[in-house]
Amino acid sequence: MRKYIIISLFIIAAFVTKAQEGTSTFVSYLPSVPLGETADFSNNISPRGVDFEVQRFISEELSLGFNIAWNMFREKIPEESFDYKDLTITAVQFRYTNIVPVTVNMKKYFTNEGDYTPYLGFGVGTSYNEKRNDVGVFSVSEDKWLFNISPEIGMLYDLSYRNLLLVKLKYNYGFKSGDFPSQSFISLGVGIGLK
Amino acid sequence: MLKPDILAIHKILSGFKQSIITQKSLIMMKHFTKIAVLLFLVASFSCHPEYDATLEEMDIAITQYDEELDFSQLQTFYLEDSIIYIEDEESNSFVSVDRTHEDHIISLVRQNFLDKGWTEVTGPTNGQIDADVSIVLSVLETDIYFYYYYWWDWWYWYPWDWWYPWYDDYYWYPGYPIYPGYPSYPVEGYTVGTLFIDMLNMGDVEMPDENDTSFKVPMPWKGAVVGILAGSDSRLQERLSKEINQVFEQSPYLQK
Numbered sequence: 001m002r003k004y005i006i007i008s009l010f011i012i013a014a015f016v017t018k019a020q021e022g023t024s025t026f027v028s029y030l031p032s033v034p035l036g037e038t039a040d041f042s043n044n045i046s047p048r049g050v051d052f053e054v055q056r057f058i059s060e061e062l063s064l065g066f067n068i069a070w071n072m073f074r075e076k077i078p079e080e081s082f083d084y085k086d087l088t089i090t091a092v093q094f095r096y097t098n099i100v101p102v103t104v105n106m107k108k109y110f111t112n113e114g115d116y117t118p119y120l121g122f123g124v125g126t127s128y129n130e131k132r133n134d135v136g137v138f139s140v141s142e143d144k145w146l147f148n149i150s151p152e153i154g155m156l157y158d159l160s161y162r163n164l165l166l167v168k169l170k171y172n173y174g175f176k177s178g179d180f181p182s183q184s185f186i187s188l189g190v191g192i193g194l195k
Numbered sequence: 196m197l198k199p200d201i202l203a204i205h206k207i208l209s210g211f212k213q214s215i216i217t218q219k220s221l222i223m224m225k226h227f228t229k230i231a232v233l234l235f236l237v238a239s240f241s242c243h244p245e246y247d248a249t250l251e252e253m254d255i256a257i258t259q260y261d262e263e264l265d266f267s268q269l270q271t272f273y274l275e276d277s278i279i280y281i282e283d284e285e286s287n288s289f290v291s292v293d294r295t296h297e298d299h300i301i302s303l304v305r306q307n308f309l310d311k312g313w314t315e316v317t318g319p320t321n322g323q324i325d326a327d328v329s330i331v332l333s334v335l336e337t338d339i340y341f342y343y344y345y346w347w348d349w350w351y352w353y354p355w356d357w358w359y360p361w362y363d364d365y366y367w368y369p370g371y372p373i374y375p376g377y378p379s380y381p382v383e384g385y386t387v388g389t390l391f392i393d394m395l396n397m398g399d400v401e402m403p404d405e406n407d408t409s410f411k412v413p414m415p416w417k418g419a420v421v422g423i424l425a426g427s428d429s430r431l432q433e434r435l436s437k438e439i440n441q442v443f444e445q446s447p448y449l450q451k
Contacts, residue, residue: 076246081445086262088445091255094246134248136255136421137386 022057026166028191034073034097037181041075041131042095048072049187053105061109067123067150071172071185073097084140094134099183101127101148101172115158123150127174129183146174146183156193164193250428254420256441261415266448269396269415271314273326274305279333288338290387292424296435303436304330304392307443312451324358328394328415334424335389358397388425392418392442416449418442 030049034042051069058064077093105123127148132141154168167190174183260266278297283289308330309315316326394416401411420438428434443449 074246079252086259088258089255090257090441090445092248092252094248134246136253138255138421 024055024057024063024164024193024195026053026055026164026191026193027051028053028166028168028189030069030071030170030187030189032071032073032172032185032187035184035186038073038097038099038183038185040181042073042097044073044075046071046073046185048074049189051189051191053191055107061111063107063109065105065107067101067103067105069099069101069172071099071101071187073099073185089135091135096130096132096134097183098130098132099127099172099174099185100129101125101150101174103127103148103150105150105152109156117156117158119154119156121152121154121168123152124148125150127172127183129174129180142180144177144180146177146180148172148174154189159192162195164195166191166193250426251430251434254423254434254438256438256445257419257421258442258446259417260446260448261413264396264415266415267451269313269327270451271316271326272308272328272330272394273316273324274301274308274330275332276301277332279331280336281333281339282336286337288387290336290425292334292336292388293427293431296424296432299432299435300332300390300439303439304332307440308449311443311449313449324397327396327398329358329397331391331393331395333391333393335385335387335391338386358400385419386422386425388422390420390423390439392439416446418446 028051030051031045031047032049033039033045049069049071051067053065053067055063055065074094074096077095079090079092081088081090082093083089101123103123103125105121107119107121109117109119111117125148127146128143129146130141130143132139150170150172152168152170154166154170157165157167159165168188170187170189172183172185172187176182278294278300280292280294282291305315316324318324393414396413396415399413420435420442423435423438424431
């Protein structure tokens with residue numbers, strides 16, 4: 001199932017990028033704040049995040065796009081005792097959470113005569129999630145693909161005829177699957193785009 | 196009355212705005228590539244994920260115990276005055292560890308048991324030891340992935356005839372391997388320099404019968420300090436004390 005989702009996403013991405021006309025490409029820096037279970041495991045504001053996005057206008061105020069992102073959270077837990085299976089372990093823990101959402105998204109633009117174009121967006125797709133806990137020479141990790149949604153609100157600013165500045169607030173939520181907990185975070189993105 | 200010419204004002208403002216946009220465009224076109232590269236570099240460098248752990252931050256104290264055993268029934272311990280070094284000179288990971296801390300380790304383990312109210316039994320009496328448990332210390336001089344395989348190599352070293360002298364007549368000694376009584380440390384991959392502190396429950400040893408080829412030794416408690424003796428460190432003695440004490444501190448059920 002996951003395979004088909006990813007293939008579908010790439011087909012849509014190919015469709016989106018096929019025509020240059022009406023197509024915009026963005027790269028954004030995406031510092032993020034972990035929430036919920038993500039914060040429970042690795043609770044630090046993360047400067048580690050980036051995403052790549054392609055949008056194709058399907059009407060004057062609507063675009064369909066493809067977004068792939070990478071966010072990484074980490075936290076160093078000072079020495080403490082914790083249980084793992086039937087062991088008691090005392091050590092410093094280095095925890096890492098990697099989340100790679102791959103989504104198809106749609107955006108609604110509120111065009112006006114100014115240089116600023118606010119928009120609302122909503123993405124749906126999947127995300128690869130990996131939680132890793134490095135304890136001394138040991139490493140305990142688990143990973144899972146989760147169903148993922150990512151609503152966002154943002155603003156485009158025309159820097160020039162072809163160049164855009166992008167500022168966005170994006171929420172990402174990967175739904176719980178099996179024993180793997182839900183993953184969520186909110187990002188403040190700053191990016192540039194070409195149209 | 197003079198009315199403002201809306202169209203004129205709009206035209207002026209549009210021109211002004213266009214002028215700003217044109218200047219802005221020129222500036223941006225000039226710097227766009229630099230900004231793009233800068234953004235990419237910031238994103239790339241910020242994604243360097245790994246913490247740089249210090250040697251001390253790599254230290255781990257691990258314990259495991261039999262939750263069904265009533266430890267209050269065990270009161271006396273025997274501690275061998277030596278450490279077993281598990282080596283495999285043919286292994287790529289073989290490293291001869293610093294053995295100068297042996298006395299410190301043994302005395303620290305002894306002191307921790309005494310502090311928890313245990314009574315030490317020293318040496319065999321009438322050729323026999325009757326302590327409730329035997330404490331075995333071992334240090335890895337090679338990386339291992341399955342903790343107890345080395346038992347096959349050193350089991351004959353142990354003074355089993357002190358504990359079970361009547362078994363001298365049986366052909367199993369020293370002809371059989373031994374196994375721990377139940378699965379051990381589920382974490383795989385112990386590294387050079389790891390110190391194991393194993394408690395053998397000598398009252399519940401399962402002797403082999405005629406159809407068996409091994410005997411089982413229950414290990415109700417195990418402690419490990421992972422990799423502590425690897426390499427050299429001026430603060431090794433301090434780290435050793437801290438981690439060995441931690442192994443006992445996180446085992447409150449051993450308290451008498």
